Amino acid sequence: MTEFEINTSRQAQLLDITVQVNDAVRRSGVERGLCNIYVPHTTAAVIVAENWDPDVTHDLLAHLQKLVPREAGYRHAEGNAQAHILSAMLGSSLNVPVEDGKLRLGRWQGVMFAEFDGPRRRSVVVSVQAG
Amino acid sequence: MTEFEINTSRQAQLLDITVQVNDAVRRSGVERGLCNIYVPHTTAAVIVAENWDPDVTHDLLAHLQKLVPREAGYRHAEGNAQAHILSAMLGSSLNVPVEDGKLRLGRWQGVMFAEFDGPRRRSVVVSVQAG
Amino acid sequence: MTEFEINTSRQAQLLDITVQVNDAVRRSGVERGLCNIYVPHTTAAVIVAENWDPDVTHDLLAHLQKLVPREAGYRHAEGNAQAHILSAMLGSSLNVPVEDGKLRLGRWQGVMFAEFDGPRRRSVVVSVQAG
Numbered sequence: 001m002t003e004f005e006i007n008t009s010r011q012a013q014l015l016d017i018t019v020q021v022n023d024a025v026r027r028s029g030v031e032r033g034l035c036n037i038y039v040p041h042t043t044a045a046v047i048v049a050e051n052w053d054p055d056v057t058h059d060l061l062a063h064l065q066k067l068v069p070r071e072a073g074y075r076h077a078e079g080n081a082q083a084h085i086l087s088a089m090l091g092s093s094l095n096v097p098v099e100d101g102k103l104r105l106g107r108w109q110g111v112m113f114a115e116f117d118g119p120r121r122r123s124v125v126v127s128v129q130a131g
Numbered sequence: 132m133t134e135f136e137i138n139t140s141r142q143a144q145l146l147d148i149t150v151q152v153n154d155a156v157r158r159s160g161v162e163r164g165l166c167n168i169y170v171p172h173t174t175a176a177v178i179v180a181e182n183w184d185p186d187v188t189h190d191l192l193a194h195l196q197k198l199v200p201r202e203a204g205y206r207h208a209e210g211n212a213q214a215h216i217l218s219a220m221l222g223s224s225l226n227v228p229v230e231d232g233k234l235r236l237g238r239w240q241g242v243m244f245a246e247f248d249g250p251r252r253r254s255v256v257v258s259v260q261a262g
Numbered sequence: 263m264t265e266f267e268i269n270t271s272r273q274a275q276l277l278d279i280t281v282q283v284n285d286a287v288r289r290s291g292v293e294r295g296l297c298n299i300y301v302p303h304t305t306a307a308v309i310v311a312e313n314w315d316p317d318v319t320h321d322l323l324a325h326l327q328k329l330v331p332r333e334a335g336y337r338h339a340e341g342n343a344q345a346h347i348l349s350a351m352l353g354s355s356l357n358v359p360v361e362d363g364k365l366r367l368g369r370w371q372g373v374m375f376a377e378f379d380g381p382r383r384r385s386v387v388v389s390v391q392a393g
Contacts, residue, residue, distance in 0.1 A: 032263060033389070034389055047350045047353070048304075048349075048350070048353075048354045048355065049304060049349070049350050050304040050346055053338060053340075055336075055338040055343075056338050058338075059347065060343075060346060060347050060350055063330060063334065063336075063347050064351075067330075089351065090351065091353060094355055095298050095355045095357055097263055097300050097387055104263070104300070104302070104387060106301075106303050107302075109304055109354070131295075131389075131390075131392060
């Protein structure tokens with residue numbers, strides 16, 4: 001198990017962390033198995049998404065914030081209920097198979113850290129199981 | 132692999148099961164690895180969410196039921212299509228890394244069982260992989 | 263790790279792949295552990311859902327497409343932003359516990375491949391970890 005840190009610069013943001021996760025996989029020495037990427041924060045998430053056309057990540061963030069607006073009569077007093085809801089909807093844990101010592105992603109896929117209550121300094125936990 | 136049972140008391144409910152899952156991890160004897168929490172029911176889900184401020188879980192349940200209302204011209208005759216849809220959206224399987232013999236959750240995170248067609252008696256399956 | 267291919271026949275479709283995944287589990291020889299099902303495509307997803315009443319999968323697909331319509335002023339020029347968003351919301355990776363050499367699914371559960379930009383020929387990656 002290893003951890004790395006990232007900085008987000010906007011309130012809502014998708015950050016491609018594929019390089020950092022693949023680094024952690026390589027350092028684990030595991031050639032074949034399963035990689036878990038875990039976000040220990042309640043306003044963030046981790047997903048797989050297209051990482052080639054920035055319009056895709058723009059549309060994704062925009063539509064998620066339309067489904068779950070920043071203000072919607074929430075009770076939670078800190079003003080970030082939206083972020084907690086989107087974190088639960090997208091999920092804070094992701095598994096990607098490992099093959100030949102790296103993530104077995106599809107051609108257009110990247111691992112994306114999603115923050116909905118930034119800017120923040122955040123941790124990502126990576127565990128790699130051989131098998 | 133182990134299972135435990137819980138009872139829900141309302142139609143839609145989030146139940147903190149962190150203690151039960153950590154018990155299962157401890158009994159597995161695994162110090163470092165990955166814990167899978169699996170819900171073998173099609174109207175329920177398992178997520179990670181803030182477990183400190185009850186307003187957060189209130190907002191989460193309320194907003195999810197606004198996105199997917201109980202009645203919306205569904206075809207499914209049993210009246211619980213909402214629950215099936217929310218189960219698929221949140222997911223019935225969750226992985227959390229294990230460190231020092233317990234779940235490596237963030238400070239504000241808890242493992243939450245989500246039921247959308249209760250009250251029910253429900254099972255939760257916990258598997259812990261060393262590695 | 264093994265892969266199999268499937269063909270979808272409609273734009274949006276849920277396909278039960280439980281039999282193919284259980285075949286992969288049996289061929290792995292693992293009696294007890296964790297099975298990961300991974301979709302290396304950015305317009306598809308994999309979920310657990312009721313596989314008995316076709317009205318449930320109909321309602322699920324219909325409501326998801328209501329939440330994320332095919333056209334909604336997206337920037338992405340290829341016309342499939344909807345599919346990318348639904349793929350991220352449902353998730354491209356799923357873990358199911360393995361017991362007695364097969365998926366430990368609940369009575370009404372099936373593993374479903376979800377395509378939102380078909381018809382297509384698609385791959386599914388299955389990894390089984392003993393433990």
